[in-house]
Amino acid sequence: MSRRAAKRYAKALVELSQENNNLDTIYKQMQQIFTTTTQNKELKAVLHSPVVSLSDKLAVVKEVFSFADKIVLDIFKVLCDNKRISLLSLVADEFIVHYKQLNNLQDAQVTTAVKMTNAIEEKVQAKVKAVTGNTATITNIIDQSILGGFILRVNDLQFDASVQGNLNTLKRKLLN
16 A cells, blocks of 8 residues: 555656656655665654654654755655655655656666676676667676676566576586
């Protein structure tokens, strides 16, 4: 139920941001809000506490996110007025999802044995675009156990071109 409510608030925020031509700015702010509200235990405790008054919760989020645009500050107030301020991180997450859908963006995870160079990252980006038709935000995970090559994950797709993966495939073939 709360995820559905968060989607409605996020959709309204996307529409307001589009009307005011500041969707990209709000997107960056919502990324910061999501990161802060999910990683800061004290802030999370305040937002979910039944003991802290709604006016105090509103004051806290306005202070913590003082950089936020007026539209975002208004959403804080609406969430408090509707006793839904505890959904703030979900609203931010849903906003990010909606923004990425509007802009054909995806998240891709590339696991390599060593840090990717810019040239390799460009090739991976081209491969993701060829396979999915969209660009992706690439996160590089370093895992020396794959020995070499890479493992690419985009949504529910996985492409394993790692040395370890190839060795495992060869081993299975030899054992059968």
